Amino acid sequence: LRLADEAMYRAKRAERDGTDPDMEPLAADLSDAVRNGQLRVHYQPIATLPDGRIVGVEALVRWEHPQRGTVPPLSFIPLAEETGAIREIGAWVLSQACRQVAAWRADGHDLHLAVNVSPRQLEPGLAERVFAELSAAGLAYRDLIVEVTESVRVEDPVAVDQLRRLHERGVRIALDDFGTGYSTLRYLTALPVDILKIDRSFVAKLDGTPEGAAVAETVLRLSQMMHLETVAEGVESPGQAAELAGLGCVNAQGFHFARPMPADEVSGLLSEQDPA
Ligand code: C2E
Ligand code: CA
Ligand code: CA
Ligand code: CA
Numbered sequence: 001l002r003l004a005d006e007a008m009y010r011a012k013r014a015e016r017d018g019t020d021p022d023m024e025p026l027a028a029d030l031s032d033a034v035r036n037g038q039l040r041v042h043y044q045p046i047a048t049l050p051d052g053r054i055v056g057v058e059a060l061v062r063w064e065h066p067q068r069g070t071v072p073p074l075s076f077i078p079l080a081e082e083t084g085a086i087r088e089i090g091a092w093v094l095s096q097a098c099r100q101v102a103a104w105r106a107d108g109h110d111l112h113l114a115v116n117v118s119p120r121q122l123e124p125g126l127a128e129r130v131f132a133e134l135s136a137a138g139l140a141y142r143d144l145i146v147e148v149t150e151s152v153r154v155e156d157p158v159a160v161d162q163l164r165r166l167h168e169r170g171v172r173i174a175l176d177d178f179g180t181g182y183s184t185l186r187y188l189t190a191l192p193v194d195i196l197k198i199d200r201s202f203v204a205k206l207d208g209t210p211e212g213a214a215v216a217e218t219v220l221r222l223s224q225m226m227h228l229e230t231v232a233e234g235v236e237s238p239g240q241a242a243e244l245a246g247l248g249c250v251n252a253q254g255f256h257f258a259r260p261m262p263a264d265e266v267s268g269l270l271s272e273q274d275p276a
Contacts, residue, residue, distance in 0.1 A: 150181030200234020
């Protein structure tokens with residue numbers, strides 16, 4: 001009966017997510033992934049507009065599954081959030097990424113680090129663990145950006161308190177996928193937000209017309225009025241980069257600049273940018 005339940009549950013979730021049930025990683029595998037050294041961190045450069053200078057990186061986790069090959073995060077992060085394994089995965093990603101960015105900074109590259117944090121991780125003690133990790137790696141509070149989505153519940157006092165503690169020390173809080181949720185504006189007053197990441201669906205609409213630019217332009221105006229920074233996500237073409245620059249957007253991320261890549265490939269880009 002248990003197995004039948006699990007199979008039905010997986011099939012239902014696969015239907016909801018549009019994934020193949022046979023490809024769904026099992027929770028049991030996932031809880032071993034950290035311990036067995038199957039996770040990798042890739043880094044996607046964040047660049048300034050219009051020149052494309054790399055000023056930061058976003059850490060994005062990958063799972064090298066022994067049978068399934070590389071499993072993308074959207075196929076296992078939701079499962080990890082359900083099982084709670086996201087706490088261990090998130091802590092591991094933060095630790096790896098802090099050490100890597102500290103090494104790049106020691107080599108003379110002035111970079112910040114952005115990490116994704118799930119609502120499940122925003123529990124008592126998180127901020128203290130983040131501070132300890134930064135200090136162990138030799139990074140300053142302001143070198144770190146914590147990215148959260150609107151899946152954080154603004155009426156969850158523990159989550160809001162942890163974000164406040166981070167923000168008070170100077171860790172910046174970014175609202176990821178901004179504009180795609182239901183109560184976007186409420187988040188801006190309820191959470192201590194420093195940065196808005198313009199969701200890539202709005203960047204994809206940029207086509208040189210005022211209608212195409214409407215949402216991106218509105219988010220940029222809003223962030224200027226609220227003294228927030230902005231990062232445009234999913235910039236794939238020179239035309240989009242130029243249009244965003246024209247709208248006053250300073251930071252951008254996307255395949256036009258660089259894909260997420262292993263650390264050594266980022267090192268290559270950085271040494272071209274800042275020759276020793
Ligand atoms: P996200 O935080 O919105 O990350 C950006 C995603 O957009 C990445 O997908 C990246 O590869 C993709 N992307 C970047 N530039 C472009 C572009 O120009 N065009 C298009 N079409 N896509 C672009 P990825 O790496 O598959 O990650 C998917 C999501 O998984 C992330 O979305 C984030 O929500 C989650 N995730 C990844 N790593 C972690 C992690 O360590 N912890 C948590 N909690 N979530 C993570
Ligand atoms: Ca993100
Ligand atoms: Ca995003
Ligand atoms: Ca997303």
